[in-house]
Amino acid sequence: MLVTEAQGKALLRAAAVTTPSSHELRSLDEVRDCRVDFPVAVKAQVAAGGRGKAGGIRKANSPSELESAFDAIMGMRFGGEAPSSVLVESWLDIERELYLAVAIDSRVGGFNVLYSPRGGINIEDGPPPLSYPVGLARNFRAHAFRALLEPVESDAKVRERVISTARRLLEIAQANECTTVEVNPLVVCRGGALIAADAKVALDDAASFRRAATAAAIAAARDKAEREIRLCEEANLMLVWLDGEIGLISGGAGMTMAAMDAIDGAGAHPACFLDVSGNPTPAGFGLAFDLLDRAPNVKGILVSMFGGGLHTDRVAKTLVELLARRASAKPVTLRLNGTRSDLATTILGEAGYRNHATLEVAVADIVKKVAGARS
Amino acid sequence: MSILLDADVRVLIVGITGKFGTFSVKDLAQSHTRVVAGVAPGRGGQAIEGIPVFSSVAAAMQETHANAALIYVPAMVALDAVLETIEAGCPLIAYPGDGLPVLDAMEMRAAALEHGAHLVGPNSPGLISPGKAKLGFMPSFCYAPGPIGVISRSGSLSYEACFRLSQAGLGQTSVIGIGGDPVRGVNAAEAIALFHDDPETRAIIYLGEIGGSEEYALAEYAKRPDAKPSAALLVGRTAPAGKKMGHAAAMIGSYAESWAAKVEALDRAGVVIARDLDGLPAAAASALARTMKPAA
Known part of the structure; x- marks a missing residue:
């Protein structure tokens, strides 16, 4: 999970990576008491990306500008998230902005070091950064990184400082079990010193x-999360809300995505990624139906389970009991295939429900029901 | 032939006294896979379902000549169990567990490479060579013997995808779950190389996801002049960026990790694309039809 810039920078400072002098402020009183040399940068503290482009970073030249920047930023939302605080930092005298990161890479099988001589807010629009595949942190070799850097970074002094900073970022990632430690920009100040002006750190959950x-x-993130997400985490269900109208209850990450794509293929839109395979019990399905029945954007519910180790006849019994006492009138379509699906079909049939033969037939059915309910 | 796992396999189960371990003894027996030993520290000398239990992997291997291990222990002790098994000289190991710290996965991978062992997992149902043996917990009824090699990042997707392939008469040489985590033992490139070298595998089917970069290994392979034909189904076309879709590695962080970027790269490399699960058997059949007929 991502942590805030302030938390990330605390890790950097602990490993002797230079960061700007800063104050983390949570209230207007703290803002008024804070003594800084202007100008300063005022930065929203959120564990979400895209903050700069969304207006979460401002410059203040005076105490009154600082107050109004604080007010404005604390009222904003970034990817649905309210800032927990703002970070006030001395404005840097920037000569050049670099990009330096260490991140877990699946094809490297471990850490990859990434460097670009032109960092900053538009890093993704430029050419891809240089990549030094390290694997285990202990396999970092300065000479190997230097050989890769020489063609892209002509300033020898900067090069050497980047190499020693990269080693420290790897040590931070190793010691704190981070999957990403990204510094963008890593600022070259007039005089040549490198300062980590930002920090994006992801911890390995x-x-x-x-x-x-x-x-x-x-x-802390769970406390701040929406109630529904928290309930699902506690019940071992995985929920991601999407924008569509078809509530999807499915099993397994890959099959849940496959069902989302099938709904899209039928011209409709999934309302959620909801994987109940971690808890396919009356409690798990009960919570899933409860959430989807209450969600106003959900117009119909598709239950799609493929039984591998899971016995679908048990799921069928659970669903029959649950649907019998359900109050919502939203249409429901069921599809239980795989282990003991013949029994599941019988159990559902005796209760008056159809078990659809395939995912595609079931998707077509719920899409039709939802369209019918609207017209 | 098949990859890594054949009918003559002798399996030891680490964590045999746990719920998954005991379930697996019966499940593997039903799949005609020989389980010769179990390991549970402090429980040496006992038996589970008639299988002798040893206190260490080294003792189990010495007594029973096991040549593959299935490891069912919690994530917090998984690195220790996998390192013990690798260092005891076991050449093939499946660790299906999820929730493993990525640093531990990195250490496991490095140790396996150093010892020349093949590690399948973490966060994977394991490996099956249909009709021969299985080293994992996937549902056997989904599989049938045949000429297709399958590589999957997702357990649930591989069950239903293989069930549909089997129903369509498209059986499999082996099906390997490379797992849903960002760092794994056998990765996509290595699994592709194994299927490339297996004379009975005539086409490679890749079941992938959004997030990460494994799919580009298939795109690179497919460009080789001697590549076997391949088809791919990637799920998560409708997944938003920046949200983890169940698997630790299934999150779009950059354009290269998106469905569109990966599908474009695979398509350009000549991989047959199934747009959704429904289209997979036809895509697999189409890849298989491209196979050079062996000279009579």
Whole structure:
């Protein structure tokens, strides 16, 4: 999970990577008490990307400008997220902006070091950064990185500073179990010093059992998350809301995406990615139906399960009981294929429900029902 | 032939006394896979479903000549179990578990490469050579023997995709789940190389997702003049950027990780594209039809 710039920069400073002098401020009182040399940069603290382009970074030349920038930023939302604070930093005297990152890369099988001599807000529009595939952090070799850097970075002094900064970023990623430590921009100041003007750090959620800081960050994010997302996490369901009208209850990450794509292929739109394979019980399906029945954009529900290890006759019994006491009138289509689906079809049939033979037939059915309910 | 796993395999199960371990003893027996040993520290000398239990992998291998391991232990001790198995000289290991820290996955991968072992996983149903043996927990009824090699990032997708291929008469040499995590043992490029070298595999089917960059390994392979024909189904065409879709690696962080970018690269390289699951059997049949007929 992404942490805020302020949290990321604390990790950088602890490893002796230079960052601008800064204050993290949470209230107007703190803003008024804060002594800084103007001008300053005022930056929204959110664990989401695209902050700069969305207006979350402003320049303030005076205390009154700082107050109004604070007010404006705290009222904004970034990817649905409200800033937890703002970071006020001394305005840098920038000679050049570089891009330097270490990130887990699937084809490298470990850490990849990325560098571009032209960093900053439009990094994605330029040519792809130079890549130094390292793998395990302990396999980083300065001479190997230097050989790659020489053709793209002509300033030898900058090159050497980039190499030592890259080693520190790897050490940070290794010691804190980060999947990404990105500094963009890494600023070359007049005089040649390198300063990490921003920090995008992602922690490895899976390491939370042995990293207290990661566990704390996950708990804090869960507290801030929407109620529905939190309920699903607690019940071992995976939910991502989408913009469509077809509520989808499915099993397995890959098959849930395949069902989303099938809905799209039939000219409709999925309202969610909702994977119940972690908890295919009355409690799990009950929560799934409850959330989708309440969601106003959901006009109909498709349950699509392919039983591998899962016994679909058990799912059928669960669904029959659940649908019997369900209050919502939203149309429902069922498709239980795979292990014991003959039994599932019988159980559903005796209760008056049809078990559809394939995902495609089921998708066509729910799309038709939803279109019918609208006209 | 098949890749990595054949009918003569002798399987040991690490964590045999746990729920998954005990289930697997029965499940593998039904799939005609020989389980010769179990490992559970402190439980040596006992038996589970008639299978002898040892306290260490080295002891189990010495006594039973096991040559493949299926590891069912929790993520927090998985690195230790996998390193013990690799260092005991086991050449083939499946670790299906999910929720593994990526640093541990990196160490596992490095150790496997160093010892010349093949590690399947993490976050994968394992490996099956239909009609011969399986090293994992995938539902056997979905598979049938045949000429297609299947590589999948998703367990659930591979079950239904292979079920549909089997129903269409398109059986498989082997099906390998390379897993849903960003760092894995056998990766896409390595799985492709294994199928390339398997004389019975006549076409390669790749089941991929948005996020990460594994799919580009297939695009690079397909451009080779000696490449076997291939087809691909990528799911997540409708997934938004910046949201994790269940799997740790299934998130679009840049254009290169999007469905459109990957499909374009695969299409340009000559890989037959199935736009959705429904189109997969036809795409697979079309790839298979491109296979050079062996000289009589």
